[in-house]
Amino acid sequence: xxxxxxxxxxxxxxxxxxxxxxTSGEDFYHDKLNEIFYGCYTRNEVLELVxxxxxxxxxxxxxxxxxxxxxxxxxxxxxxxxxxxVSDWEPYWIDEIEKKTYPKWEERRRKGEQxxxxxxxxxxxxxxxxxxxxRVWIVYTEEQ
Amino acid sequence: MLSxxxxxxxxxxxxxxxxxxxxxLVAIWIVDTLQKKLDLTHQLKDxxxxxxxxVREQYRxxxxxxxxxxxxxxxxxxxxxxxxxxxNDLLKLLNTQxxxxxxxxxxxxxxxxxxxxxxxxxxxxxxxxxxxxxRKVTIEAIREFEKKxxxxxxxxxxxxxxx
Numbered sequence: 001x002x003x004x005x006x007x008x009x010x011x012x013x014x015x016x017x018x019x020x021x022x023t024s025g026e027d028f029y030h031d032k033l034n035e036i037f038y039g040c041y042t043r044n045e046v047l048e049l050v051x052x053x054x055x056x057x058x059x060x061x062x063x064x065x066x067x068x069x070x071x072x073x074x075x076x077x078x079x080x081x082x083x084x085x086v087s088d089w090e091p092y093w094i095d096e097i098e099k100k101t102y103p104k105w106e107e108r109r110r111k112g113e114q115x116x117x118x119x120x121x122x123x124x125x126x127x128x129x130x131x132x133x134x135r136v137w138i139v140y141t142e143e144q
Numbered sequence: 145m146l147s148x149x150x151x152x153x154x155x156x157x158x159x160x161x162x163x164x165x166x167x168x169l170v171a172i173w174i175v176d177t178l179q180k181k182l183d184l185t186h187q188l189k190d191x192x193x194x195x196x197x198x199v200r201e202q203y204r205x206x207x208x209x210x211x212x213x214x215x216x217x218x219x220x221x222x223x224x225x226x227x228x229x230x231x232n233d234l235l236k237l238l239n240t241q242x243x244x245x246x247x248x249x250x251x252x253x254x255x256x257x258x259x260x261x262x263x264x265x266x267x268x269x270x271x272x273x274x275x276x277x278x279r280k281v282t283i284e285a286i287r288e289f290e291k292k293x294x295x296x297x298x299x300x301x302x303x304x305x306x307x
Contacts, residue, residue: 057226060254
């Protein structure tokens, strides 16, 4: 399956957290990416995530938060196998994600350092012993 | 009257002369071709080096804008995108021609943008896309980054002229 962020989600992507922007990395993950990736996982299908298109650029935090959450919930091994990030225009994002986001969020997953959420989200999928479970894994509180 | 042996000598001399002339012409042609090729190679290197310096200028302008004037958050990201794509296209060509690593400017394309977009003042201005100025601590981090990574453009030029 191919998903183009600018065409299929938003022309104008934001920054890391919903508290500070519309269409943030946090929003993208909870509103789209988790569900789409779960679908691909159950169909044993690679998700081709296309970054190109559109006039607006990405902030590093948007990509880090959305793809990092994916690593946290589905493990790095699964994400490396089933997520193919594509960018001819800005291939440096792929490098950045593979060299920084992947190891950083896998480390957080191992240590149990969950993502910070800045608003309430509906239930989302997480792999538990290789089996997807859908739950509200983090409950939003004002203090967050 | 020339005897047959004289004719043979004259013919031999003529053939040798023609041979020398042809060899000379071939040598001139080779030197000329090589020179033209060298000139073209040199011109190509000069052209690419100008392009590299143009990319450096664009990043210097971005740094100057970040540290010197108030800007809108979304404009910063879009300026980085345009410069990043321009640099990427150039680096692809340089990689093919001179083996320049395509990821050599990655610190400018991602790390500098991280410094500029992952700070409190940027976050606070983002939603309304209102003009803001960076705090002193962020400006120092940006200047420190530039000081540390400016040499990358010389590294690119080295890959061009060392080839």
